[in-house]
Amino acid sequence: MLKSLNFQDFRKKARVAIDNRVRIITAGMGLNELRAAVRGEPPTEKPNPRYKVHTTSFIFHIRPRYYEKGSTILTHTFRLGFFTSFFFFLEVITGLILMIYYTPSPADAYNSILNLLSNVPYGQVLRDLHRLGAEGMVIFTALHMLRTYLTGSYKKDRTFTWFTGVFLLGITLFLSFSGYLLPWDQLSYWAVTIGTSMAEAAPLFGTQANLLLRGAPDIGAGGLLRFYLIHVVLFPLLAILVISIHYYKVSREHGISLPAKIEEGNVSAEVKREAKQRIDYIPDLLGHEVFLTALGLFLTIGAVTVFNWHAPLEHVANPQVTPLDTKAPWYFWWLQGMLKIDPATIIEHAFARVGIHVELSALLNSKQIMGIVLPTILALLLLGVPYIDRNPYRSLFKRPVAVGFGLLFTLAIVALSYMGTPAYAIQTPAATRILQDLAPEEGIGPLREIPFDQLRVGTYEVSSTIPRNLCTDTPTGCPVLTQAFADFSQQVNKAATDVNLQPYQRLPNAKAVMLIEDWQQDLRKITLRIVWDDVTTGKSKTYERHIFLHRDHGAE
Amino acid sequence: MSRAQLEISLGILLVLATGTFLIYQGLLEPERMARLDKEQRAQAIEVGADLFDTNCKGCHGPQGEGTPGLCPPLNDKYFFTDRLKDVGWSGSLEDYIVATVSSGRLVSTRPDQYPGNGHPAMPAWSDQFGGPLRPDQIRYIAAFIMNWQSTAPLRQQAAALAGPPVGTDITQQLPAGDATKGEALATSQGCVGCHVTTTTGPAWLPKPDQPGIGARAETRFTEADYTGKATSAEQYLLESIVNPSAFKVPGYDAVQMPPTYGQALTAQDAADLIAYLLTLK
Numbered sequence: 095m096l097k098s099l100n101f102q103d104f105r106k107k108a109r110v111a112i113d114n115r116v117r118i119i120t121a122g123m124g125l126n127e128l129r130a131a132v133r134g135e136p137p138t139e140k141p142n143p144r145y146k147v148h149t150t151s152f153i154f155h156i157r158p159r160y161y162e163k164g165s166t167i168l169t170h171t172f173r174l175g176f177f178t179s180f181f182f183f184l185e186v187i188t189g190l191i192l193m194i195y196y197t198p199s200p201a202d203a204y205n206s207i208l209n210l211l212s213n214v215p216y217g218q219v220l221r222d223l224h225r226l227g228a229e230g231m232v233i234f235t236a237l238h239m240l241r242t243y244l245t246g247s248y249k250k251d252r253t254f255t256w257f258t259g260v261f262l263l264g265i266t267l268f269l270s271f272s273g274y275l276l277p278w279d280q281l282s283y284w285a286v287t288i289g290t291s292m293a294e295a296a297p298l299f300g301t302q303a304n305l306l307l308r309g310a311p312d313i314g315a316g317g318l319l320r321f322y323l324i325h326v327v328l329f330p331l332l333a334i335l336v337i338s339i340h341y342y343k344v345s346r347e348h349g350i351s352l353p354a355k356i357e358e359g360n361v362s363a364e365v366k367r368e369a370k371q372r373i374d375y376i377p378d379l380l381g382h383e384v385f386l387t388a389l390g391l392f393l394t395i396g397a398v399t400v401f402n403w404h405a406p407l408e409h410v411a412n413p414q415v416t417p418l419d420t421k422a423p424w425y426f427w428w429l430q431g432m433l434k435i436d437p438a439t440i441i442e443h444a445f446a447r448v449g450i451h452v453e454l455s456a457l458l459n460s461k462q463i464m465g466i467v468l469p470t471i472l473a474l475l476l477l478g479v480p481y482i483d484r485n486p487y488r489s490l491f492k493r494p495v496a497v498g499f500g501l502l503f504t505l506a507i508v509a510l511s512y513m514g515t516p517a518y519a520i521q522t523p524a525a526t527r528i529l530q531d532l533a534p535e536e537g538i539g540p541l542r543e544i545p546f547d548q549l550r551v552g553t554y555e556v557s558s559t560i561p562r563n564l565c566t567d568t569p570t571g572c573p574v575l576t577q578a579f580a581d582f583s584q585q586v587n588k589a590a591t592d593v594n595l596q597p598y599q600r601l602p603n604a605k606a607v608m609l610i611e612d613w614q615q616d617l618r619k620i621t622l623r624i625v626w627d628d629v630t631t632g633k634s635k636t637y638e639r640h641i642f643l644h645r646d647h648g649a650e
Numbered sequence: 651m652s653r654a655q656l657e658i659s660l661g662i663l664l665v666l667a668t669g670t671f672l673i674y675q676g677l678l679e680p681e682r683m684a685r686l687d688k689e690q691r692a693q694a695i696e697v698g699a700d701l702f703d704t705n706c707k708g709c710h711g712p713q714g715e716g717t718p719g720l721c722p723p724l725n726d727k728y729f730f731t732d733r734l735k736d737v738g739w740s741g742s743l744e745d746y747i748v749a750t751v752s753s754g755r756l757v758s759t760r761p762d763q764y765p766g767n768g769h770p771a772m773p774a775w776s777d778q779f780g781g782p783l784r785p786d787q788i789r790y791i792a793a794f795i796m797n798w799q800s801t802a803p804l805r806q807q808a809a810a811l812a813g814p815p816v817g818t819d820i821t822q823q824l825p826a827g828d829a830t831k832g833e834a835l836a837t838s839q840g841c842v843g844c845h846v847t848t849t850t851g852p853a854w855l856p857k858p859d860q861p862g863i864g865a866r867a868e869t870r871f872t873e874a875d876y877t878g879k880a881t882s883a884e885q886y887l888l889e890s891i892v893n894p895s896a897f898k899v900p901g902y903d904a905v906q907m908p909p910t911y912g913q914a915l916t917a918q919d920a921a922d923l924i925a926y927l928l929t930l931k
Contacts, residue, residue: 134652134654134655201785201786204786208690211683211686211690212683212686212687212690213683213687214683215676215679215680215683216672216675216676216679217683218682218686219672219675377654378654381654381657381658382654382657384661385657385658385660385661385664388661388664388668389661389664391664391665391668392664392665392667392668395668395671395672396667396671399671399672399674399675400671400674400675409693409697410786613699613713614695614699614794614797614798614801615797615798615800615801616692616797617695617696617699617797619699640700640703642695642696642697642699642700643696644692644693644695644696645692646689646691646692647689647692647693647696648685648686648689648692648693
């Protein structure tokens with residue numbers, strides 16, 4: 095009995111016991127093997143226990159056993175696909191926690207965001223991460239797709255993978271868009287109102303589609319609940335399904351494509367053999383992924399903590415008031431830009447040039463064509479890319495047509511996105527524009543950036559001389575107020591005197607005034623008024639806005 | 651150093667840095683939450699000020715000074731110190747404001763001072779009870795009203811009259827009136843709340859489709875549907891002030907002007923007011 099407990103024996107037994115336990119946890123790798131793997135040494139046992147993990151462990155069985163060395167070159171993939179999934183996991187984790195603090199009803203939604211911000215430790219960090227992750231996921235999905243297109247990686251064995259990828263692009267956009275409504279502020283409410291009005295343009299079932307989506311003619315309690323459920327259940331489930339298919343193809347079937355230069359270029363057999371060397375998942379790829387994850391977390395968490403990136407939040411949604419400069423989320427600006435194009439008018443003008451008069455506006459419904467038909471054609475084109483492009487080569491130089499189309503498409507999206515912003519083809523009357531620039535209905539703007547103590551009570555009239563200091567009676571003056579008033583004066587003077595402007599931008603004989611009143615404890619009322627003569631009728635017109643500013647309103 | 655080793659050491663540094671960010675942020679969190687709490691309150695006051703300006707100032711006054719005989723002042727020390735005790739409200743003052751604004755008042759709680767302009771004494775404002783405002787907007791208005799607390803002055807409930815009240819006899823001989831003093835009285839007595847600022851009562855000032863009250867008074871008492879006893883423009887105006895139910899202008903049948911002005915004005919006051927009104931043609 096005592097003999098059997100001698101020290102050597104005990105150590106051996108303990109070692110075996112621990113080794114077995116470790117093998118169970120790592121699904122096949124013993125203690126020695128684990129050490130070797132972490133140190134980057136070759137496998138210690140045969141058959142290679144590092145591959146066994148891929149058959150015995152659930153998590154590892156969906157990961158690749160190895161990638162070819164050539165396909166892991168940084169400048170070939172830029173790890174765009176990896177970061178897309180990184181953002182997806184970030185969204186899942188932060189989203190699950192955010193659900194604890196959120197109530198999907200118009201009466202409570204906005205308050206739950208306010209509560210999250212002012213009453214939950216790390217609440218703002220969570221919300222910012224979720225928002226940043228959503229935007230990151232859209233950006234990286236698009237870049238990943240562009241990279242795949244440019245390196246010709248959608249060809250041959252990878253056609254179906256591309257196909258699922260296009261679906262993932264759509265899912266990503268709609269995941270992001272469905273979450274947009276949930277804070278229930280003016281920004282989200284009107285962006286989603288614009289977005290869902292697109293569904294109305296669909297032929298035959300447009301009204302029904304819109305009703306199904308919104309739950310009522312306007313977005314209300316029903317619409318919010320639908321968007322919430324779409325955002326937290328339907329689309330995440332769809333995403334998990336399609337991501338699994340997409341990733342399974344990459345990890346278990348065809349791997350990551352080799353750079354075209356190596357696969358079909360004129361390179362030596364030595365280089366090709368080197369590029370085809372296997373890089374095992376354990377330990378190299380796993381280590382690299384952990385490193386990239388640390389990098390991603392560092393950048394995102396750094397952005398929302400020390401670099402002060404914050405998700406926007408405007409006033410609570412008000413279905414009765416559409417704020418000026420309402421726009422869709424930036425990744426749908428291209429669609430908003432397309433809707434500003436009226437194909438019927440363009441064709442009519444083109445025919446008119448050669449002397450033919452046609453009446454098309456009754457036949458061609460602009461909203462239907464630009465909002466539904468064209469985007470559908472675009473989506474089908476994207477889906478069909480591998481089947482349309484029959485060119486067997488992958489190198490950029492051997493497929494000029496495909497690359498040309500790709501660049502053209504990218505440029506078109508950028509141009510259309512610009513056209514989608516309020517800066518393009520929206521004629522805001524001059525007085526409205528000037529006051530909106532000074533004190534936007536939503537967001538901060540120059541007026542709200544003036545420190546409270548510089549808002550000196552008084553009446554300030556705009557004249558042709560721009561004042562240098564509005565508060566000569568105080569030693570420090572009021573530089574920010576003076577600057578804001580100077581900008582205001584300049585804009586009014588320009589609109590009043592510049593006859594080269596468009597009629598809607600002109601304010602003949604304009605008189606403008608800024609009135610600052612003490613209104614309440616720590617509250618001032620600012621009245622901005624412009625009086626001018628209408629360009630066409632010559633009648634006197636007035637535009638006026640009242641803005642209340644509190645000492646603690648905060649300006650981010 | 652191999653690439654793997656570089657990644658491991660760099661990765662550890664990154665994790666440590668990220669952890670530092672989070673700890674740093676965690677230390678700042680209480681201060682940040684307090685700041686955002688303050689900002690949210692400030693923004694609620696701003697929005698509430700705007701809503702008060704569009705919905706409430708017509709009766710309660712732009713600065714919450716109230717309209718005598720119609721709407722009590724809110725920017726009033728009494729409102730913040732003793733109002734809850736007087737009505738026996740058990741919750742907070744802010745809740746009291748929210749409740750009152752939401753459901754309005756069927757009858758006045760102080761009929762002798764603020765009989766209101768008919769029934770209900772104050773309309774319901776919440777869209778849950780048929781009003782125009784959402785519950786969150788009413789919360790903003792309450793936040794704005796609460797912000798008067800620290801500066802609210804003590805307002806006189808009823809100023810002592812300089813002489814005997816004018817009474818309700820419209821045939822009496824009034825002293826000579828001063829239109830300038832009358833204009834000041836129109837504001838201090840709150841007449842402008844319903845006759846100028848809002849259209850609760852018949853408008854005084856001339857409009858494109860009808861002349862001012864001064865011109866209308868000269869002919870009104872001769873019209874067929876007139877039910878009062880006046881025989882001159884002065885008498886008609888005096889009757890409208892001290893005995894408003896004697897005749898109601900068509901279109902304003904449902905509105906009840908406070909019947910208390912005969913007790914709140916002296917004969918000189920009434921003469922001044924009438925002199926002012928007769929200038930509005």
